[in-house]
Amino acid sequence: MNGVDLFLLGRTLMKIGETAMPEPEGGAARHGGSTRSVLIVASDLATHPDSAVGEIAARTGLPQSQVSTAVARLKEAGAVITAPDPADRRRLLVRQAPRLSGRVAEVRATTIDDALAAALGDSTPEQLAEVTAALGVLARHLSPQTPARPRP
Template sequence: MPEPPGGADRHKGSTRLVLIAASDVAAHPGTTVGDIAARTGLPQSQISTAVARLKEAGAITVAPDPADRRRVLISPAAEPSARVEQVRTTTIDAALAAALGTDDPHRLREVTDALAVLARHLVP
């Protein structure tokens, strides 16, 4: 995943947690931090950090919960931000070449195709 403009995020936490939170928000628009934590089994503090990163990236919007003004409702952003577009268009080629120790295009394509087959079988 490409680094955000200006280097590392000021919000700590793993990219994996951010992706888990983003996936949950996409599947459950209008959700809360507590609901995401309950569904994912992750600590609320980690979800709060992930939500802050997603908000800063423009991937989500937050609005006060009319039923409880202390909470916010989290939804995917209506339009992808520049940061979201950057992440979506970034390939794994450089990371894969480094992991394989080669930049042979044929080998990279072969492994990329194998990963696509694996992803198709792992994703419900």
């Protein structure tokens, strides 16, 4: 596998993940913004709490308008809270909510089984189990939640 193959695999996995996400109440169109940008912003906030929208945009490469829309969706879902920046009261700082909202719990409880089966097409139950197990190994070693390990 080379870098291009890994990148393309990552995009395929992202699409499977997006397909597996349950729709927000009232449908995605009502909420605006893409699921991908919401997840990118949520991921950034997990590692950079108390960030302003402009800082999130600079780190993620998303346009500031997309970050603002994603923050609004995350706030509506109860996943983040905002507070005025004590150093500059004109700016709002964003951080993950201290408690898990119902929407966040729903999203985290949803499995990828159906989306993965659809992506694999005419696979056998054994092949589906093999791919699911391989994804579990990758998640265990590469997920952002995995404790840092010394690099060789």
